[in-house]
Amino acid sequence: LASLEADGDATYADPRAHLSNALGVETVLLTSDAQVVMLQRSSAVATHSGLYNGPSGHPEPHDARIAAHAAPDDEAAVEAAQTRARDE
Numbered sequence: 875l876a877s878l879e880a881d882g883d884a885t886y887a888d889p890r891a892h893l894s895n896a897l898g899v900e901t902v903l904l905t906s907d908a909q910v911v912m913l914q915r916s917s918a919v920a921t922h923s924g925l926y927n928g929p930s931g932h933p934e935p936h937d938a939r940i941a942a943h944a945a946p947d948d949e950a951a952v953e954a955a956q957t958r959a960r961d962e
Contacts, residue, residue: 900930
């Protein structure tokens with residue numbers, strides 16, 4: 875962890891640049907006949923194989939239009955990330 879933080883700080887001026895900032899989403903999908911759609915996890919995944927959950931996923935930060943590595947109180951970084959996302 876220390877080496878990842880050191881490299882992130884040296885390369886990107888952000889010690890958390892190499893660490894996960896996942897945004898996970900899950901939903902309840904209700905059909906017109908009042909049934910709930912459930913998905914079964916593959917047996918090939920590392921964790922929770924075979925369990926059921928609702929439709930879910932993890933958007934890429936640029937797709938979600940979020941500043942993945944900006945601190946919540948760093949308004950300049952958030953604004954810069956939003957500008958880059960609009961310009962793409």
